[in-house]
Amino acid sequence: MARSIYIFNTHDLPHRAGEMREYQLDLKIPEPVGVDLLSVKPGEVIEVDLRLQSVDEGVLATARVMATATGECTRCLKPITWPIDENFTELYYYELATGKRGSKSKSGKEEEIDLEEDDLRFMVGDDIDLEPAIRDAVILNLAVNPLCTEDCPGLEEKQGQSWAYLSAEQEQTPADQRWAALKDFPLKN
Numbered sequence: 001m002a003r004s005i006y007i008f009n010t011h012d013l014p015h016r017a018g019e020m021r022e023y024q025l026d027l028k029i030p031e032p033v034g035v036d037l038l039s040v041k042p043g044e045v046i047e048v049d050l051r052l053q054s055v056d057e058g059v060l061a062t063a064r065v066m067a068t069a070t071g072e073c074t075r076c077l078k079p080i081t082w083p084i085d086e087n088f089t090e091l092y093y094y095e096l097a098t099g100k101r102g103s104k105s106k107s108g109k110e111e112e113i114d115l116e117e118d119d120l121r122f123m124v125g126d127d128i129d130l131e132p133a134i135r136d137a138v139i140l141n142l143a144v145n146p147l148c149t150e151d152c153p154g155l156e157e158k159q160g161q162s163w164a165y166l167s168a169e170q171e172q173t174p175a176d177q178r179w180a181a182l183k184d185f186p187l188k189n
């Protein structure tokens, strides 16, 4: 499996509390990041200004995440672009600090501990996985109901026209899904 673009190797950062490094990352994303209505599309770049600090427990990442999401206005369906600019802070614990991660037993006790650990992020060797933090930051910055403008009039203004168009379209759409699939097929003759 290819290495995730979100995994960042921190080998430049000495594991001594107080050490700090800054990086600028341009992550060309392979999968959409966001929600159904509004997302940063595959192939787009998410810029991350990343600051890593060594602390006693691990590596503290502070980042600014910048990108442009695209989608549709939820009222009028016009395409919209949505600038994203969000910060996050995430602490990645050293693997050693967790004790026996490599030798999990199947007893109930151990599983309880694992559940608590779900909220914590751990380093794998020198690697930190920035994906959950970046995804959260992007989603946090998106509107639940994105609009092209705050006072978008929606479709109501041209309601007569739109409904006429819709019903004509519906009449032409065969009920059978197999024929529906052919609807978009280019017919040259």
Ligand SMILES: [Zn+2]
Residues within 6 Å of the ligand: 073, 074, 075, 076, 077, 078, 147, 148, 149, 152, 153, 154
């Ligand atoms: Zn709109």
